[in-house]
Amino acid sequence: MSRISIEEVKHVAHLARLAITEEEAVNFQKQLDAIITFSEQLNELDTENVEPTSHVLDIKNVLREDVSKEGLPQELVLKNAPDQQDGQIKVPPIIE
Amino acid sequence: MSLFDQKVSDLHEQLHKKEISVSDLVEESYKRIAEVDTQVAAFLTLDEERARSQAKKLDEKLGTDEAKGLLFGMPIGVKDNIVTKDLRTTAASQILHNFNPIYDATVVKKLQEAETITIGKLNMDEFAMGSSTENSSFKKTKNPWNIETVPGGSSGGSAAAVAAGEVPFSLGSDTGGSIRQPASFCGVVGLKPTYGRVSRFGLIAFASSLDQIGPITRTVEDNAYVLQAIAGVDPMDSTSADVEVPSYVNALTGDVKGLKIGVPKEYIGEGVNPEVRESVLKALATLEKLGATWEEVSLPHSKYALSTYYLLSSSEASANLARFDGVRYGYRSPNSNNLMDLYKNSRAEGFGDEVKRRIMLGTFALSSGYYDAYYKKAQKARTLIKKDFEDVFAKYDVIVGPTTPTPAFRIGEKTSDPLTMYANDILTIPVNLAGVPGISVPCGFDQGLPLGLQIIGKHFDEATVYRVAHAFEQATDFHKQKPGL
Numbered sequence: 001m002s003r004i005s006i007e008e009v010k011h012v013a014h015l016a017r018l019a020i021t022e023e024e025a026v027n028f029q030k031q032l033d034a035i036i037t038f039s040e041q042l043n044e045l046d047t048e049n050v051e052p053t054s055h056v057l058d059i060k061n062v063l064r065e066d067v068s069k070e071g072l073p074q075e076l077v078l079k080n081a082p083d084q085q086d087g088q089i090k091v092p093p094i095i096e
Numbered sequence: 097m098s099l100f101d102q103k104v105s106d107l108h109e110q111l112h113k114k115e116i117s118v119s120d121l122v123e124e125s126y127k128r129i130a131e132v133d134t135q136v137a138a139f140l141t142l143d144e145e146r147a148r149s150q151a152k153k154l155d156e157k158l159g160t161d162e163a164k165g166l167l168f169g170m171p172i173g174v175k176d177n178i179v180t181k182d183l184r185t186t187a188a189s190q191i192l193h194n195f196n197p198i199y200d201a202t203v204v205k206k207l208q209e210a211e212t213i214t215i216g217k218l219n220m221d222e223f224a225m226g227s228s229t230e231n232s233s234f235k236k237t238k239n240p241w242n243i244e245t246v247p248g249g250s251s252g253g254s255a256a257a258v259a260a261g262e263v264p265f266s267l268g269s270d271t272g273g274s275i276r277q278p279a280s281f282c283g284v285v286g287l288k289p290t291y292g293r294v295s296r297f298g299l300i301a302f303a304s305s306l307d308q309i310g311p312i313t314r315t316v317e318d319n320a321y322v323l324q325a326i327a328g329v330d331p332m333d334s335t336s337a338d339v340e341v342p343s344y345v346n347a348l349t350g351d352v353k354g355l356k357i358g359v360p361k362e363y364i365g366e367g368v369n370p371e372v373r374e375s376v377l378k379a380l381a382t383l384e385k386l387g388a389t390w391e392e393v394s395l396p397h398s399k400y401a402l403s404t405y406y407l408l409s410s411s412e413a414s415a416n417l418a419r420f421d422g423v424r425y426g427y428r429s430p431n432s433n434n435l436m437d438l439y440k441n442s443r444a445e446g447f448g449d450e451v452k453r454r455i456m457l458g459t460f461a462l463s464s465g466y467y468d469a470y471y472k473k474a475q476k477a478r479t480l481i482k483k484d485f486e487d488v489f490a491k492y493d494v495i496v497g498p499t500t501p502t503p504a505f506r507i508g509e510k511t512s513d514p515l516t517m518y519a520n521d522i523l524t525i526p527v528n529l530a531g532v533p534g535i536s537v538p539c540g541f542d543q544g545l546p547l548g549l550q551i552i553g554k555h556f557d558e559a560t561v562y563r564v565a566h567a568f569e570q571a572t573d574f575h576k577q578k579p580g581l
Contacts, residue, residue: 004460008460009456012456012459012460012463013456015459015463016414016443016455016456016459017418017421017436017439017440017443018440018443018444018447018452018455018456019437019440019441019443019444020444028452028453028456031453031514032453032456032457032460034514034515035406035457035514035515036457036460036470038403038515039403039406039407039470039474040403041399041400041403042400042403042404042407042473042474042477043473044400045397045400045473045476045477045480047473047476047477047480050476050479050480051476051479052472052475052476052478052479053475053476053478053479053482054305054475055305055335056291056292056305056482056529056530056531056555057291057292057335057337057531057555059292059334059335059337062334062335064331072198076198077198077424079196079198080194080195080196080198080424080425080426081423081424081425082422082423082425082426082427082428083428089423089424091423091435091438092432092433092434092435092437092438093433093434093435094434094435096434
């Protein structure tokens with residue numbers, strides 16, 4: 001039985017904001033299924049009383065003084081923008 | 097023959113005596129690139145005009161106190177996922193094909209303060225995802241020892257450029273072996289520092305809990321000098337550690353008497369090529385002769401490292417790469433009538449296959465209904481893998497094994513099956529999961545291709561790692577052999 005269906009692949013692609021073709025969906029389904037099946041070897045491990053590790057160093061909240069600083073100049077912020085108008089980044093319509 | 101066959105301290109000595117100039121070093125670099133880079137294809141972008149004018153300025157300082165720094169005037173190469181102000185930075189992806197950063201990464205800033213000169217940006221697997229540099233969306237870098245084989249990856253350009261004598265040293269990044277594995281394949285020295293030792297500010301993030309920047313050099317001594325320049329806490333990276341940076345060069349005593357080495361049986365067993373195992377056993381005999389002792393130990397959860405790594409790194413990547421959406425910078429698909437299509441098309445057209453595969457895997461592992469079964473399970477497995485290392489380090493000073501199970505493989509040999517390609521990193525990945533430092537140093541050859549010895553240390557104990565690597569290097573001459581380019 002496969003771990004992930006074509007429909008789920010398409011749903012995940014939507015969540016990841018990736019346009020995919022039917023052919024890509026079929027390919028991803030096979031490859032992801034193989035990788036997920038392989039990763040299920042972790043089920044052999046008893047992790048009942050094991051804490052998850054999200055970070056290897058014992059760092060707690062890292063705080064700094066809340067001082068105001070000069071922001072980036074508009075010209076630099078827009079330097080790499082693919083499209084712009086009147087000092088703002090331009091995108092296609094958001095509301096139809 | 098390249099000027100850069102010499103170590104950095106010898107080049108420094110010649111600069112100091114004014115036998116050579118900074119301009120000579122920069123010209124040597126571009127000359128060597130012109131000679132060999134059509135074959136090796138290590139560089140993506142060159143910064144010739146600025147490098148030459150900077151060299152002229154530095155030449156005026158020669159002979160003064162301002163030129164005393166050991167790295168003064170050294171030409172360097174920088175992996176293309178480390179941002180450089182006004183110098184195109186692509187992470188080898190189409191989605192950043194035209195990206196010109198507006199600031200420098202902290203490591204770049206620090207190397208500029210040390211008065212090094214950036215020669216150009218180095219090829220890599222797209223967003224550092226890969227083990228052969230074949231996933232670059234621009235070109236395939238070749239291994240200088242045999243141009244039909246891969247240089248390793250993801251820092252393949254960084255390792256190949258140093259091996260080919262194009263620059264004396266370079267910066268790479270290592271998430272699951274991306275500095276050590278290409279260093280091993282190309283016969284050079286590559287260190288992944290302890291997580292938090294070097295600032296990640298300005299490193300285009302792949303997996304934030306695993307990524308580290310580190311030096312790739314010809315010798316262990318050079319490596320220690322470069323780490324010295326880039327290590328330390330950085331207010332711009334809250335995960336950089338506020339832990340004192342010792343003198344790494346002072347650690348290079350050549351003395352390993354009484355040193356206790358643990359050799360994980362999982363690292364020299366099944367799946368490791370016999371020539372690789374042989375070279376590691378010979379290296380251990382060399383270290384024994386120098387006064388160290390070694391015993392077989394176990395890292396029992398090693399076999400779970402690969403799946404743990406792919407679940408965690410892909411999950412983190414899926415979040416980190418969400419920022420590439422075609423809106424503020426980078427590639428924007430011209431074929432979109434609404435914002436959702438703009439996101440989806442820009443990402444579909446801008447990312448390559450391996451990057452998409454990992455974003456998909458990570459999104460799946462983090463999605464509702466699967467989070468506990470995959471992502472959280474992997475985080476728990478990571479705790480067990482980390483504990484394996486703590487248990488061994490309670491009794492031993494360093495862990496030694498091969499860097500990779502095989503020497504460099506042929507171009508195209510492993511591209512069809514992602515899992516086969518992933519398996520290549522089986523001996524380097526656990527080190528990132530545990531967050532400890534690891535180095536690869538040349539330890540032999542198999543059919544003309546270099547092999548690497550991996551030395552792994554305790555958290556923030558790069559000094560001991562360097563001491564062992566240096567003692568081994570001084571007792572052998574593998575690092576003196578050069579590819580016949």
